[in-house]
Amino acid sequence: KIIITCTSPISMLVTQSRVRDRNPDIPAAGKQWPRGPGSKECLLQQQDRPSTPEEVKRFRSFNRPDVGMPRVFPVASKDPSVAKDLCHGVTSKESLAVKDLVNPPRATAFQALKEQQKESLYSSNKMSPLGKSHDHTLNLPENLDLDKATFGKTTIKEDSAGSMVNPAKTQDEVMAEDQLGRDLYKRSHNSLEVGEMVDRNYDWSKFTRDMMYGVPTPHDNTGIEVRKAMHWIGDPQNMHKAQIVPKMVDDFRERTQPQLGKVHDSMAETLLVPKSHTFGVAIKPDDFGAGQLLHSEAPSVYLQCWRFDKGVLSSIRNKLKKEKFTGFEALLNGLKYLDKDGSGTLAPDLIRKQFFHYDVPLTPDMLELLIHWCTLNGQQQVGYADLIALVNWKEELSADLRARVEQYATPPGGSQDQIPRPPPPILTNYLPTSQKIQATADSAPSHNLRVFGVPTIRSDIPAPRIKRVADTTNYGDEPGAYSLLYPSLYSNMGLYGEDFFAYRSQEEIRGLFEKIGVAMAPEVFQKLWEIAASRDPNNRVSVESFRAIMEEIQAQRIAEMADTER
Numbered sequence: 001k002i003i004i005t006c007t008s009p010i011s012m013l014v015t016q017s018r019v020r021d022r023n024p025d026i027p028a029a030g031k032q033w034p035r036g037p038g039s040k041e042c043l044l045q046q047q048d049r050p051s052t053p054e055e056v057k058r059f060r061s062f063n064r065p066d067v068g069m070p071r072v073f074p075v076a077s078k079d080p081s082v083a084k085d086l087c088h089g090v091t092s093k094e095s096l097a098v099k100d101l102v103n104p105p106r107a108t109a110f111q112a113l114k115e116q117q118k119e120s121l122y123s124s125n126k127m128s129p130l131g132k133s134h135d136h137t138l139n140l141p142e143n144l145d146l147d148k149a150t151f152g153k154t155t156i157k158e159d160s161a162g163s164m165v166n167p168a169k170t171q172d173e174v175m176a177e178d179q180l181g182r183d184l185y186k187r188s189h190n191s192l193e194v195g196e197m198v199d200r201n202y203d204w205s206k207f208t209r210d211m212m213y214g215v216p217t218p219h220d221n222t223g224i225e226v227r228k229a230m231h232w233i234g235d236p237q238n239m240h241k242a243q244i245v246p247k248m249v250d251d252f253r254e255r256t257q258p259q260l261g262k263v264h265d266s267m268a269e270t271l272l273v274p275k276s277h278t279f280g281v282a283i284k285p286d287d288f289g290a291g292q293l294l295h296s297e298a299p300s301v302y303l304q305c306w307r308f309d310k311g312v313l314s315s316i317r318n319k320l321k322k323e324k325f326t327g328f329e330a331l332l333n334g335l336k337y338l339d340k341d342g343s344g345t346l347a348p349d350l351i352r353k354q355f356f357h358y359d360v361p362l363t364p365d366m367l368e369l370l371i372h373w374c375t376l377n378g379q380q381q382v383g384y385a386d387l388i389a390l391v392n393w394k395e396e397l398s399a400d401l402r403a404r405v406e407q408y409a410t411p412p413g414g415s416q417d418q419i420p421r422p423p424p425p426i427l428t429n430y431l432p433t434s435q436k437i438q439a440t441a442d443s444a445p446s447h448n449l450r451v452f453g454v455p456t457i458r459s460d461i462p463a464p465r466i467k468r469v470a471d472t473t474n475y476g477d478e479p480g481a482y483s484l485l486y487p488s489l490y491s492n493m494g495l496y497g498e499d500f501f502a503y504r505s506q507e508e509i510r511g512l513f514e515k516i517g518v519a520m521a522p523e524v525f526q527k528l529w530e531i532a533a534s535r536d537p538n539n540r541v542s543v544e545s546f547r548a549i550m551e552e553i554q555a556q557r558i559a560e561m562a563d564t565e566r
Contacts, residue, residue, distance in 0.1 A: 316366050317393040323361040328392045331358045335384040345381035362391075503540040512543060518550075528553070 052060065058077040065071050107115070119125045128134050137146060167174070185191055192198065197209070219225060258264040271277075334354050339346055348371050355367055362370075374387040389401050456474065463475035477498065490496070504512075510525055520528075532549045533539040 312369065313390060313397075316362065316370070316391060319366075320361065320391060321393045325361055326394065327358055328388055328394070331355070331360070332385070332388045334358065335388070339384070343381070344383060344385055345376065346384050347380065348375070348382055351382050351384060351387065360391075500544040501542050503542050506541075509541060509543060509546055513546075 058074045061069070061072045061077060062074055126135075127138055140146075169177075255266060255268075331354065334357070335346060335351070338350050338354065351371055352367065355362065360367075370387055370390060371382050373390070374383045375381070376383065386401060386404060389395070390397070457476045458473050459476040461475070463477055464471070479497075490499075506525075506529055509529075513520075528546065528549050529541060532541045532545045536545065
């Protein structure tokens with residue numbers, strides 16, 4: 001029998017889980033130690049902190065007071081606490097309650113009479129009592145008749161303002177009246193006429209008014225005297241001498257200061273270029289104008305010169321590159337197969353058919369331009385090898401090919417004359433931009449779609465019979481811009497369109513037409529009424545419909561009279 005002695009609870013648990021005791025009735029050998037406190041008890045053990053001595057508390061209460069405790073000086077720590085029992089201020093007395101102020105009790109008749117006697121002492125209560133207008137007759141005499149008595153003086157009505165501003169007098173009379181007190185006004189206000197001499201009451205027996213004092217100053221209108229004053233006396237040759245300045249100073253002045261009649265260019269001397277030099281790059285004008293763009297003309301119409309253009313060729317090669325077209329070898333083999341005589345040239349029609357067969361992504365205008373570049377001078381044959389080399393973006397364009405194509409594209413005679421433009425064609429197959437990009441904006445009908453929002457013109461609701469001033473809604477019955485610019489004559493009389501189209505009775509319409517001078521027999525009026533009523537679905541007649549019937553019948557009579565005279 002094997003006996004395992006466990007001295008640790010953990011080792012006992014491990015042993016019991018692995019070894020099975022086959023003789024549980026026989027006690028095991030060894031000594032079992034008593035189990036002590038575990039880690040949980042050690043961690044959660046609470047030990048009482050030692051109390052702080054009273055002498056230390058005196059200083060800690062000042063340096064580190066507890067939470068919510070006041071800071072107390074160590075000397076005053078043993079003093080009795082008097083501040084706890086002290087109350088500052090005065091105890092408030094009981095006043096009126098809020099409910100008594102908001103809803104005071106109703107005063108009795110005696111209290112109201114006493115209050116009225118107290119208020120009667122004030123002058124404001126006498127002159128402006130509560131609930132009454134201001135009494136202006138309080139301090140007036142008792143025997144004064146308020147209905148007949150008037151205050152102030154009666155204004156004496158003399159001349160009108162027009163007669164004072166523009167009196168009915170001649171100019172001589174007005175000037176004579178103006179000169180009556182003129183001398184006194186000159187002395188009091190020092191008001192003199194234009195060019196008038198001040199009269200200081202001199203004794204003119206010895207002098208005259210026209211006498212002049214002093215010596216006349218010599219002057220010359222040509223400015224000779226001013227010229228003499230500007231130059232030193234005794235040195236007449238000084239103004240004829242040439243002024244010598246350093247060349248550096250003179251060059252600096254010409255460069256920095258503007259010269260009369262010249263453009264100021266501060267950096268003209270720093271550029272070693274001739275005077276006729278022009279800076280910048282010359283912009284090559286386009287081969288088309290605004291007319292070709294407006295009429296959507298093709299390049300074959302607006303091209304003025306079919307010369308070789310490197311920029312256009314680059315655009316064609318980039319287009320093929322973006323479309324990822326790489327069948328240049330197959331296209332060249334197909335063209336060689338059509339060349340039965342091996343001359344290296346083909347007719348333009350065969351070139352077009354072959355490009356269409358291999359689905360080359362080029363527009364007809366681009367293809368025609370390439371065919372023109374590769375057409376031999378004086379012939380109607382196209383060099384297809386050069387044509388394929390031009391459009392093959394996978395290989396670089398050689399200088400020999402470019403020179404050869406430029407020679408082909410030059411018109412006969414070596415000149416670059418403009419090709420005469422044909423008349424603009426009539427656009428029969430014009431398409432808008434939305435159809436060119438296959439837009440779907442107008443593909444589906446929109447009358448069945450749901451409409452959101454409120455319309456500006458509220459024709460969906462009936463207009464009120466009497467429209468308020470604050471109602472700014474447009475019910476569709478308001479006049480347009482033409483009516484505002486050119487109002488009718490009836491609007492000056494207070495008549496509008498709805499007045500002419502309003503349905504009226506026979507008596508009312510007959511009375512209106514008789515008042516304007518249109519007299520007719522009862523039988524004629526009844527016949528016209530029946531014709532006008534038959535044209536209305538509800539058999540109702542307005543002034544406008546009745547007037548239209550009258551004009552129609554009158555026009556028929558005039559036409560019959562004209563036919564009779566013929």
